[in-house]
Amino acid sequence: MVKFQNPDFDEEFDRIIEEVKTKILPTDEEELKGTEVKQELEKRVKNILKEYPGLKYRFLGSFPRNTWIKGNLEIDLFILFPEETEEDELERIGLEIGRRILDEREERFASHPYVHGKVMGVEVDVVPCYELESAEKIKSAVDRTPFHHDWVKERIKGKEDDVRLLKAFLKASGIYGAEYKVRGFSGYLCELLILYYGSFKNLVKRACRWRRGLVIDVAGEKEYFSDNVEALFVVDPVDSKRNVAANLSIDSMAKFVEKCRDFYLKPDKDFFFKKELEICFNLKEELKRRGTQILAVIFERPNIVEDNLYTQLERAKSKLFEFLKANDFMPLNAGYFVSEDKCVLLFETQMREISRVKKVIGPPFEEWVHVNKFKERKRPYRAFIENGRYYAFDWRKFTTPQQAIKHYIEQSPKSLGKNISQVISSYELLENYDILNLKLPGFEEFLVDFLKLKG
Amino acid sequence: MVKFQNPDFDEEFDRIIEEVKTKILPTDEEELKGTEVKQELEKRVKNILKEYPGLKYRFLGSFPRNTWIKGNLEIDLFILFPEETEEDELERIGLEIGRRILDEREERFASHPYVHGKVMGVEVDVVPCYELESAEKIKSAVDRTPFHHDWVKERIKGKEDDVRLLKAFLKASGIYGAEYKVRGFSGYLCELLILYYGSFKNLVKRACRWRRGLVIDVAGEKEYFSDNVEALFVVDPVDSKRNVAANLSIDSMAKFVEKCRDFYLKPDKDFFFKKELEICFNLKEELKRRGTQILAVIFERPNIVEDNLYTQLERAKSKLFEFLKANDFMPLNAGYFVSEDKCVLLFETQMREISRVKKVIGPPFEEWVHVNKFKERKRPYRAFIENGRYYAFDWRKFTTPQQAIKHYIEQSPKSLGKNISQVISSYELLENYDILNLKLPGFEEFLVDFLKLKG
Numbered sequence: 039m040v041k042f043q044n045p046d047f048d049e050e051f052d053r054i055i056e057e058v059k060t061k062i063l064p065t066d067e068e069e070l071k072g073t074e075v076k077q078e079l080e081k082r083v084k085n086i087l088k089e090y091p092g093l094k095y096r097f098l099g100s101f102p103r104n105t106w107i108k109g110n111l112e113i114d115l116f117i118l119f120p121e122e123t124e125e126d127e128l129e130r131i132g133l134e135i136g137r138r139i140l141d142e143r144e145e146r147f148a149s150h151p152y153v154h155g156k157v158m159g160v161e162v163d164v165v166p167c168y169e170l171e172s173a174e175k176i177k178s179a180v181d182r183t184p185f186h187h188d189w190v191k192e193r194i195k196g197k198e199d200d201v202r203l204l205k206a207f208l209k210a211s212g213i214y215g216a217e218y219k220v221r222g223f224s225g226y227l228c229e230l231l232i233l234y235y236g237s238f239k240n241l242v243k244r245a246c247r248w249r250r251g252l253v254i255d256v257a258g259e260k261e262y263f264s265d266n267v268e269a270l271f272v273v274d275p276v277d278s279k280r281n282v283a284a285n286l287s288i289d290s291m292a293k294f295v296e297k298c299r300d301f302y303l304k305p306d307k308d309f310f311f312k313k314e315l316e317i318c319f320n321l322k323e324e325l326k327r328r329g330t331q332i333l334a335v336i337f338e339r340p341n342i343v344e345d346n347l348y349t350q351l352e353r354a355k356s357k358l359f360e361f362l363k364a365n366d367f368m369p370l371n372a373g374y375f376v377s378e379d380k381c382v383l384l385f386e387t388q389m390r391e392i393s394r395v396k397k398v399i400g401p402p403f404e405e406w407v408h409v410n411k412f413k414e415r416k417r418p419y420r421a422f423i424e425n426g427r428y429y430a431f432d433w434r435k436f437t438t439p440q441q442a443i444k445h446y447i448e449q450s451p452k453s454l455g456k457n458i459s460q461v462i463s464s465y466e467l468l469e470n471y472d473i474l475n476l477k478l479p480g481f482e483e484f485l486v487d488f489l490k491l492k493g
Numbered sequence: 494m495v496k497f498q499n500p501d502f503d504e505e506f507d508r509i510i511e512e513v514k515t516k517i518l519p520t521d522e523e524e525l526k527g528t529e530v531k532q533e534l535e536k537r538v539k540n541i542l543k544e545y546p547g548l549k550y551r552f553l554g555s556f557p558r559n560t561w562i563k564g565n566l567e568i569d570l571f572i573l574f575p576e577e578t579e580e581d582e583l584e585r586i587g588l589e590i591g592r593r594i595l596d597e598r599e600e601r602f603a604s605h606p607y608v609h610g611k612v613m614g615v616e617v618d619v620v621p622c623y624e625l626e627s628a629e630k631i632k633s634a635v636d637r638t639p640f641h642h643d644w645v646k647e648r649i650k651g652k653e654d655d656v657r658l659l660k661a662f663l664k665a666s667g668i669y670g671a672e673y674k675v676r677g678f679s680g681y682l683c684e685l686l687i688l689y690y691g692s693f694k695n696l697v698k699r700a701c702r703w704r705r706g707l708v709i710d711v712a713g714e715k716e717y718f719s720d721n722v723e724a725l726f727v728v729d730p731v732d733s734k735r736n737v738a739a740n741l742s743i744d745s746m747a748k749f750v751e752k753c754r755d756f757y758l759k760p761d762k763d764f765f766f767k768k769e770l771e772i773c774f775n776l777k778e779e780l781k782r783r784g785t786q787i788l789a790v791i792f793e794r795p796n797i798v799e800d801n802l803y804t805q806l807e808r809a810k811s812k813l814f815e816f817l818k819a820n821d822f823m824p825l826n827a828g829y830f831v832s833e834d835k836c837v838l839l840f841e842t843q844m845r846e847i848s849r850v851k852k853v854i855g856p857p858f859e860e861w862v863h864v865n866k867f868k869e870r871k872r873p874y875r876a877f878i879e880n881g882r883y884y885a886f887d888w889r890k891f892t893t894p895q896q897a898i899k900h901y902i903e904q905s906p907k908s909l910g911k912n913i914s915q916v917i918s919s920y921e922l923l924e925n926y927d928i929l930n931l932k933l934p935g936f937e938e939f940l941v942d943f944l945k946l947k948g
Contacts, residue, residue: 042861249859250881269881288881292858296878299861329892330848366843368821370852370886388821388848393785396843397825403747404704406497406754419945423751426705426724426743431825431945437784490874490886 042246042303050305051239058310059199062107062206072101072111075160079115082139082157090131094118094169098187100225103194105201107209112161115139116183118169125177132166139164147343149178173276185276190229200238204228206310207238211297213290218348221287223294230256230272230282245298250288319491321474321482328489330370331390331439334468334476335383335447339376340457347376350455354462355383357453361446366392367439373488377478381458384473384488387439394437395419400428440469497701497758505760506694513765514654517562517661527556527566530615534570537594537612542572545586549573549624553642555680558649560656562664567616570594571638573624580605580632587621594619602798604633628731640731645684655693659683661765662693666752668745673803676742678749685711685727685737700753705743774946776929776937783944785825786845786894789923789931790838790902794831795912802831805910809917810838812908816901821847822894828943832933836913839928839943842894849892850874855883895924 044050064072076097083095099114100106117135119128129150136153137143140162143155152165168177173185194201205228208214213222223231234256235241248270251263257275264271267281269288274280301309325332335358340347351374359372368388375382398417401408403426412428413421419431436442444467451459468476473485499505519527531552538550554569555561572590574583584605591608592598595617598610607620623632628640649656660683663669668677678686689711690696703725706718712730719726722736724743729735756764780787790813795802806829814827823843830837853872856863858881867883868876874886891897899922906914923931928940 042865246861250857289878292878292881295858296864328848328850329846330850366823368847370848370850388851389844390848391784391845392823393783393825393843393845395783395785395825402705403750406701409751410497418947420947422945423744423747426747490877492873492875 042299044303047243047302047305048239051242054305054307055203058203058206058307062202062310063199064106064108064111068108068111071158071160072113075113075158075162076101079113079139079157079162083115083117083135086135086138090135092120093131096184096187098183103187103191103229104198105194105205105225105229107202107205112163113157114163114165114183116180117164117166118184119166121168121170123168128166128168132164135166136164149180152180173274174279176277182274182276182280186226186274189275190226190233193233194229197232197237200232201229203238203310204232204241207297207301208294210308210310210312211293212312213293216285218285218345218352220290221285222290223286224282227272227282227286230254230275234259234261234272242298242302245295246302248291248295250291319486321485321489322471324489324491325471325474328386329390331367331387332470332473333385333387333439333443334473335385335443335462335465336468336476337381337458337465338461339379339381340461342457346457347381350458351376351381351383354454354458357450358383358385358443358446362387362439362442365434365436365439365442366396367442369439371488371490373484375478375481375484377480380478382476382478382481384485385439385443386488389439391438392434394433395431396434398430398432400430402427440467443467497754499758502698502757502760503694506697509760509762510658510694513658513661513762517657517765518654519561519563519566523563523566526613526615527568530568530613530617531556533612534568534594534617538570538572538590541590541593545590547575548586548590551639551642553638558642558646558684559653560649560660560680560684562657562660567618568612569618569620569638571635572619572621573639574621576623576625578623583621583623587619590621591619604635607635628729629734631732637729637731637735641681641729644730645681645688648688649684652687652692655687655696656684658693658765659687659696662752662756663749665763665765665767666748667767668748671740673740673800673807675745676740677745678741679737682727682737682741685709685730689714689716697753697757700750701757703746703750705746774941776940776944777926779944779946780926780929783841784845786822786842787925787928788840788842788894788898789928790840790898790917790920791923791931792836792913792920793916794834794836795916797912801912802836805913806831806836806838809909809913812905813838813840813898813901817842817894817897820889820891820894820897821851822897824894826943826945828939830933830936830939832935835933837931837933837936839940840894840898841943844894846893847889849888850886851889853885853887855885857882895922898922 087093087095096116096118097113098116101111101113117132133145133151133153140153140155141157143153145151146154150166152163154163156162165180167180167183170176170181173182176182205214208223213220215222216224231241232238234254235244250269251265251267252261253264253267253271254261255273269286269291270283272282274282297309355372355374359369362369362385369385370388371386373384375384400412400421403409403423409428417430417432421428421430436445447462447465451462454462542548542550551571551573552568553571556566556568572587588600588606588608595608595610596612598608600606601609605621607618609618611617620635622635622638625631625636628637631637660669663678668675670677671679686696687693689709690699705724706720706722707716708719708722708726709716710728724741724746725738727737729737752764810827810829814824817824817840824840825843826841828839830839855867855876858864858878864883872885872887876883876885891900902917902920906917909917
């Protein structure tokens with residue numbers, strides 16, 4: 039692997055990185071704003087907690103740890119309940135406090151419901167959780183957050199900017215965030231990687247040679263490989279059974295490795311900033327020259343949380359993809375797009391039409407009972423022998439991918455996911471050039487990516 | 494396997510078989526004719542052999558063994574040369590004698606050249622061979638024939654009609670004959686099977702359960718299975734290394750088994766007589782409803798012996814079939830048809846047209862060197878990661894099976910067989926309905942079979 043060495047990397051890295059920092063580090067103004075909001079929140083929460091003896095509050099997350107990137111200031115205020123509190127009590131009081139503290143508020147859901155809102159124009163989450171002795175006894179995932187904070191807080195000091203570089207690098211590649219839509223790197227995972235590798239620069243160099251199955255034991259300061267790990271396993275220092283990278287998909291991992299290699303060989307500040315895709319493609323011409331069939335299934339966006347929606351879309355996508363494959367339409371690609379009120383499942387097949395006749399495999403000639411059954415089945419054509427085995431021609435159910443998709447959606451909507459199945463009955467099926475008339479914001483960019491057009 | 498028992502088989506068999514015999518056993522007239530021709534041949538050959546001291550003659554084959562079926566009288570006269578004769582001497586003199594004995598003669602070729610002709614209207618072969626001590630020392634396959642005759646002649650007595658029933662049964666199914674075109678059962682193989690199983694009736698019952706890999710040791714009176722045998726191995730009683738069924742294809746074996754099962758479950762005299770295929774199909778309508786693409790490659794028939802021609806056609810057929818498959822046209826079927834002066838290779842694909850875009854598989858993301866090579870290849874589309882592996886879209890060379898076939902014939906004619914490659918340059922390619930205008934005698938029947946239409 040001598041081939042991929044860049045002896046000038048360190049030097050080139052240092053040369054560009056200062057300019058990058060000026061663009062991703064929060065301004066003094068932003069920091070000041072954060073401090074002001076924190077003080078205001080503290081005032082409000084102290085006042086309210088007087089009514090709830092036994093409850094405590096803590097500021098957690100990237101703001102108190104100084105690892106947020108410019109323009110992404112968000113403050114997490116955790117309300118800690120004693121261990122013996124009933125769960126519905128915690129939820130009720132947690133929401134109540136949140137509602138009283140925040141302006142422009144809305145309820146959201148992680149492990150518990152919580153309240154998201156704004157204070158003095160800054161985004162704030164008020165999250166209830168249990169105050170526990172050890173992270174191994176947590177009742178839900180948010181209960182771990184205080185332990186994460188305590189583990190990272192002191193250790194990360196002096197490395198905050200490395201975390202910020204990593205976050206910006208990931209954001210630019212579309213793999214920052216552990217939510218299902220992204221299946222990328224969480225903020226906490228970023229911090230642990232910087233702690234383990236010491237710096238962003240070193241992480242880049244090491245990640246060039248990452249392989250699936252890698253296990254990083256941050257607290258134990260060692261790494262090794264395991265066959266039971268699909269992508270990456272980062273052992274949580276506060277709970278050794280937990281994989282901090284559990285939501286990282288193999289493709290997000292691979293994409294990170296790709297970006298690290300490209301950056302290592304040719305360091306450039308562009309790696310930290312999302313490129314605006316300029317659409318200068320004649321998409322109609324492109325669809326014409328591809329000669330494929332493109333099908334879009336469009337339906338109302340169900341009113342459910344994103345993670346749930348994306349899980350169901352992923353499921354629906356693979357179900358229909360496999361059905362197209364099983365019916366010989368040779369699908370090339372499948373994807374989904376979500377707008378404010380619509381969902382689009384998109385499929386591209388290499389076949390626009392296939393013969394009505396197909397070939398069915400039967401048993402070897404020796405198996406008299408099976409041969410008999412096979413020959414007796416009602417078919418428009420006679421069975422025949424080829425290389426000692428019976429075969430027969432028969433008719434296909436579908437000769438176009440449209441027919442297959444329609445059939446599947448109408449016959450097996452349930453298998454497409456609970457909420458999708460409730461809305462998909464009134465779907466619309468667009469084919470080929472007609473999809474270009476779909477005027478949903480962002481859809482064209484999605485299509486350019488879907489078609490793998492060169493930027 | 495209790496399911497397939499016919500306790501009445503013996504009785505039903507006996508009931509129909511007498512009528513079958515009246516139709517397949519030679520008439521007294523035909524036998525008389527044979528005897529007359531034999532006497533005439535004997536007169537002629539004795540006269541000629543006076544000039545060739547040391548040469549002998551023998552009548553071999555189905556006529557002296559009484560195992561020919563009605564209408565198939567053919568007399569084989571072998572000229573036996575001393576072992577020390579030079580091969581070209583044997584050939585020269587053999588042909589000379591044949592020419593002098595026969596009327597309406599033509600030269601043919603088996604292991605040596607020989608002369609085929611007629612005497613008093615009956616077909617006669619005059620075949621030169623060596624007179625040897627043992628069949629294990631033969632110089633060419635025909636030298637074995639006298640040994641076969643000697644082994645069978647006395648043993649087959651009393652079972653001649655069983656051999657005839659078997660031959661008629663095989664002929665009706667199109668699997669009588671060891672030539673490449675048929676790849677079925679030779680006359681000698683029929684005799685050995687009857688000797689081993691004792692009777693045609695018993696052979697039918699036993700063959701219902703034949704399996705590939707069966708070895709029948711006729712002289713050793715035992716059978717067993719071998720993994721090294723593709724279809725059937727019948728040990729030659731005069732040369733234990735030789736498989737008498739060497740030319741029997743697995744499909745002819747399977748077809749025989751199928752016919753035996755059908756006949757066993759429902760004995761009927763129709764099994765002994767070839768059904769005339771009545772074409773009452775609307776072939777144009779059939780092609781339309783299939784929705785397939787049918788392609789016929791037509792070229793001059795090369796002037797070579799049948800076995801050689803059919804071997805090359807088989808080769809050309811599979812080469813083109815595999816090429817269509819490799820290019821994703823999903824071929825259903827392939828075949829060939831030979832008329833007096835034309836050869837037709839026929840292909841049927843499930844795809845009439847495929848997208849220009851295809852998906853190319855690349856390396857797993859870990860393999861940096863390969864990934865780099867893969868990404869650097871010039872393509873109209875960018876590479877992408879799926880399930881931890883690189884892929885890319887690229888353009889196909891062919892979007893129709895016609896293009897693929899043309900390309901292959903024009904670029905790699907040599908691989909289609911020596912003689913075919915010499916004539917195929919001036920080929921004609923017909924597609925779909927146009928093949929129905931091919932007015933070659935027998936082609937329509939071939940097509941009905943090719944399409945697996947129900948009779």
